[in-house]
Amino acid sequence: MSQETLLTLSVVILFLPLLSFVLLIFFNKRLPKQGDWLGTGIAFVALALAIVVFFTKLTQFPNETIQASAEWVSFGNVPGIGQLTLDLGIMLDNMAAVMLVVVMLVSSLVHLFSIGYMHGDVRYGRYFSYLGIFTFSMLGIVITNNFWMMYVFWELVGLSSYLLIGHWFEKKSASDASKKAFIVNRVGDIGFFTGIMILYATFHTFSFDSIFGTMQSGTIPFGSETWLTAAGILIFCGAIGKSAQFPLHVWLPDAMEGPTPVSALIHAATMVAAGVYMVARTFAMMTGDALMFIAYIGAITAFIAATIAIAQNDIKKVLAYSTVSQLGYMVMGLGVGAYSAGFFHLTTHAMFKAGLFLGSGSVIHAMHHALHHAGDHHTDPQDIRNMGGLKSKMPVTYWTFLIYTLAISGVPLTSGFLSKDEILAGSLAYGSLTGHYLIPIIGFFVAGLTAFYMFRLLILTFWGEHKDHHRLEAIHESPRTMTIPLIVFAVLSFFAFYSFNPFGATDGWFMNAVPRPVSSVPATTAAAGIEEFNEALHYSHTSAMLLSLLVAGTGILVAFATYYWKKISADNIATTLAPVHKFFLNKWYFDELYQATFVKGTDGIAAAYRWFDEKIIDGIVNGTARWTKAVTLGTKNNWEEGNIGAIIYLVVSGVISIYAGWVTGNAIWPEEITVLLAIWNGLIALGVAGLTFFLFYVGVGGFDNRIVDGMVNLTAYAAGFFGLLTRKVQTGKVQTYIAWVLLGVMVFFLWFR
Amino acid sequence: MQEFLNWLKTPGLTHFLIVSGILFSLGVFAVLTRRNAIMVLMGIELILNAANINFIAFSRYSTGTLDGQVIAIFVIILAAAEAAIALAIVLNIYQNFNTVNVDEFNRLRD
Numbered sequence: 011m012s013q014e015t016l017l018t019l020s021v022v023i024l025f026l027p028l029l030s031f032v033l034l035i036f037f038n039k040r041l042p043k044q045g046d047w048l049g050t051g052i053a054f055v056a057l058a059l060a061i062v063v064f065f066t067k068l069t070q071f072p073n074e075t076i077q078a079s080a081e082w083v084s085f086g087n088v089p090g091i092g093q094l095t096l097d098l099g100i101m102l103d104n105m106a107a108v109m110l111v112v113v114m115l116v117s118s119l120v121h122l123f124s125i126g127y128m129h130g131d132v133r134y135g136r137y138f139s140y141l142g143i144f145t146f147s148m149l150g151i152v153i154t155n156n157f158w159m160m161y162v163f164w165e166l167v168g169l170s171s172y173l174l175i176g177h178w179f180e181k182k183s184a185s186d187a188s189k190k191a192f193i194v195n196r197v198g199d200i201g202f203f204t205g206i207m208i209l210y211a212t213f214h215t216f217s218f219d220s221i222f223g224t225m226q227s228g229t230i231p232f233g234s235e236t237w238l239t240a241a242g243i244l245i246f247c248g249a250i251g252k253s254a255q256f257p258l259h260v261w262l263p264d265a266m267e268g269p270t271p272v273s274a275l276i277h278a279a280t281m282v283a284a285g286v287y288m289v290a291r292t293f294a295m296m297t298g299d300a301l302m303f304i305a306y307i308g309a310i311t312a313f314i315a316a317t318i319a320i321a322q323n324d325i326k327k328v329l330a331y332s333t334v335s336q337l338g339y340m341v342m343g344l345g346v347g348a349y350s351a352g353f354f355h356l357t358t359h360a361m362f363k364a365g366l367f368l369g370s371g372s373v374i375h376a377m378h379h380a381l382h383h384a385g386d387h388h389t390d391p392q393d394i395r396n397m398g399g400l401k402s403k404m405p406v407t408y409w410t411f412l413i414y415t416l417a418i419s420g421v422p423l424t425s426g427f428l429s430k431d432e433i434l435a436g437s438l439a440y441g442s443l444t445g446h447y448l449i450p451i452i453g454f455f456v457a458g459l460t461a462f463y464m465f466r467l468l469i470l471t472f473w474g475e476h477k478d479h480h481r482l483e484a485i486h487e488s489p490r491t492m493t494i495p496l497i498v499f500a501v502l503s504f505f506a507f508y509s510f511n512p513f514g515a516t517d518g519w520f521m522n523a524v525p526r527p528v529s530s531v532p533a534t535t536a537a538a539g540i541e542e543f544n545e546a547l548h549y550s551h552t553s554a555m556l557l558s559l560l561v562a563g564t565g566i567l568v569a570f571a572t573y574y575w576k577k578i579s580a581d582n583i584a585t586t587l588a589p590v591h592k593f594f595l596n597k598w599y600f601d602e603l604y605q606a607t608f609v610k611g612t613d614g615i616a617a618a619y620r621w622f623d624e625k626i627i628d629g630i631v632n633g634t635a636r637w638t639k640a641v642t643l644g645t646k647n648n649w650e651e652g653n654i655g656a657i658i659y660l661v662v663s664g665v666i667s668i669y670a671g672w673v674t675g676n677a678i679w680p681e682e683i684t685v686l687l688a689i690w691n692g693l694i695a696l697g698v699a700g701l702t703f704f705l706f707y708v709g710v711g712g713f714d715n716r717i718v719d720g721m722v723n724l725t726a727y728a729a730g731f732f733g734l735l736t737r738k739v740q741t742g743k744v745q746t747y748i749a750w751v752l753l754g755v756m757v758f759f760l761w762f763r
Numbered sequence: 764m765q766e767f768l769n770w771l772k773t774p775g776l777t778h779f780l781i782v783s784g785i786l787f788s789l790g791v792f793a794v795l796t797r798r799n800a801i802m803v804l805m806g807i808e809l810i811l812n813a814a815n816i817n818f819i820a821f822s823r824y825s826t827g828t829l830d831g832q833v834i835a836i837f838v839i840i841l842a843a844a845e846a847a848i849a850l851a852i853v854l855n856i857y858q859n860f861n862t863v864n865v866d867e868f869n870r871l872r873d
Binding site for chain 1: 791
């Protein structure tokens with residue numbers, strides 16, 4: 011298969027979901043079963059093509075980056091910018107090929123799962139069409155080769171997530187969550203956009219390759235390393251928003267208001283992955299400082315989210331915060347320079363997190379039906395305290411959920427162990443290279459927390475005793491469309507798909523297929539080079555693995571001791587550490603903080619603008635209108651209404667009148683003056699002034715009404731008057747007329763005698 | 764008195780003009796006073812003939828050429844044509860209004 015064919019196939023993969031969107035958004039009502047089969051079918055076709063592309067790329071062209079681009083719009087020589095053209099381009103490297111499969115796999119299985127989960131939904135067909143455009147947007151980010159297209163698809167992802175999170179928009183919380191997701195993302199996007207503009211200002215191109223290539227040869231934005239770092243951090247701001255990093259992570263847990271399969275899609279493949287993928291794409295232009303910033307943001311995010319996750323009781327909230335935490339891991343991995351590991355974790359995490367969400371969807375689905383069956387509308391079907399003992403009733407869900415939990419906790423033989431271990435080893439190597447040991451410390455601590463809260467979730471949900479015996483009876487395993495995706499993801503959570511060595515991914519195909527790119531930034535500002543880093547990694551690898559096993563084991567053990575064997579009372583700890591527990595339960599009060607500062611601040615600014623608009627702008631507009639009214643209607647009526655415009659107008663007209671009188675007086679002032687003449691001239695001047703004032707007083711409208719109309723009316727009146735007068739002569743008797751003619755002739759004779 | 768008789772005996776331009784004036788006045792009187800349209804037309808004929816006399820008299824007492832006579836013949840021809848048309852109109856009026864009384868033809872007034 012040639013390179014061109016591969017690119018063509020990639021474009022076909024990109025547009026298939028769009029086709030699904032277009033077909034379903036217009037025709038879902040007319041298609042049988044609202045077109046769910048169509049959307050799912052198209053997704054699976056795209057998945058098949060993606061797998062073909064993936065294998066071909068990795069077997070035939072493992073080291074090439076296949077690119078093609080075409081000029082789309084040429085703006086010519088834009089003043090102040092220079093030559094401006096926008097190119098459409100796609101790029102297929104190993105990373106893009108992997109992502110194509112990951113995105114299409116998760117998307118198609120989510121489609122399949124949704125058939126069961128969304129059964130009977132009010133906007134069933136529209137839901138599937140939105141899944142299509144969501145997938146399309148994400149694929150666009152994956153295979154583009156320039157910044158502006160990435161930005162366009164970036165925003166499309168934001169839009170489609172908005173549509174899907176707000177799918178049940180009748181619920182206030184859902185519509186709020188969709189707005190929150192969109193707006194918080196916009197905050198990050200501003201940074202992304204600014205970063206792109208900084209790059210464009212210097213390089214005059216959007217293409218990744220051209221920018222990095224030019225940078226490689228020594229050109230950096232505005233000739234300053236600070237600007238380069240700033241550009242890197244600003245572009246990373248986009249990822250902070252999309253990948254829900256601290257401090258913009260607040261939207262992701264709220265996004266749970268969307269349907270659960272959508273959460274799986276957002277959390278695994280299509281949205282949050284976009285941020286990490288973008289950081290990986292732009293890795294080459296990140297300076298050492300920018301990477302350190304990225305690493306710290308990732309570590310802080312991982313830590314905060316993990317601490318919140320241990321205190322949550324909503325099954326989806328726990329998973330949401332675990333996603334934020336794992337995203338922190340990925341970003342931290344990229345930041346410390348463990349590039350392949352970060353991307354590796356993105357892929358493995360996509361599998362088991364999609365599985366976890368679909369599994370939780372399966373549980374919620376079952377709980378919902380059981381509660382509905384019992385006529386109970388008060389119990390929350392998502393609260394893990396209401397669950398327990400589901401193991402026997404939902405075997406497929408349980409076993410797959412167990413595998414995902416093991417994978418996310420980093421237990422050996424799972425994919426999660428491989429990727430997380432690589433990241434931790436990378437962070438340890440980073441610590442040894444730079445002295446920033448806080449990052450690996452946080453990393454290991456969070457690994458323990460992750461194991462703890464994930465097993466807490468598993469134990470509370472599936473093990474133990476169910477509170478209500480009758481309710482447990484009513485719980486059933488989900489239909490096959492829902493269990494098949496679970497099994498597929500569970501299988502893909504094993505190590506063998508990524509590396510044949512269960513204790514090290516370094517030799518596996520994945521890590522070799524996506525090597526760390528050579529940095530394009532000047533050597534003085536770059537982070538530790540690849541060789542240097544790999545050497546440090548080599549030394550830290552074994553210790554990292556042992557440490558991570560230890561912390562994960564501890565986490566699992568503590569979870570069992572607390573929630574299964576009940577050796578440790580969780581309630582007691584919660585009471586003893588009440589403030590801490592409350593702090594975690596309330597998510598570190600981020601929402602409250604943002605509410606008090608940004609939301610209230612924005613409201614305040616908006617109120618100030620509103621005041622300005624209503625009082626000043628509207629005042630000017632209304633004043634103009636009143637002034638015009640005064641000019642046309644004269645001041646007489648307006649004065650009585652207390653019209654400000656009229657009062658100003660009156661003053662102005664008074665001044666003009668006096669001036670007119672003055673000018674007239676001067677014009678007729680003779681050289682020699684008598685008393686009589688002075689009085690006479692004064693009267694004329696007063697008359698002119700009075701006339702002028704009268705004209706102002708009646709206004710343009712008054713002038714029209716009185717003078718112009720008066721003359722017109724006078725003409726008409728005169729015509730009528732004379733008409734009436736002469737009418738009497740017109741007797742209609744010919745002889746009388748002749749008599750008049752005769753008289754006239756005689757008069758003429760007399761006259762011209 | 765003698766002087767007047769002498770003047771009367773030696774006819775000149777003035778005599779013709781007086782005759783013409785009397786004829787004209789009679790014509791005007793007829794036009795103004797008669798109700799019958801035919802009578803009005805006859806009045807008009809009188810006026811025209813008064814004019815003819817004037818033409819001929821002035822011609823005879825000024826240049827002595829035949830200009831006045833020629834004009835008079837023209838006027839007679841025109842008068843004939845006018846009479847024909849006017850009588851046709853009167854006939855039509857009579858057919859429409861069943862009268863030839865000029866006082867009753869006042870439709871145009873309203």
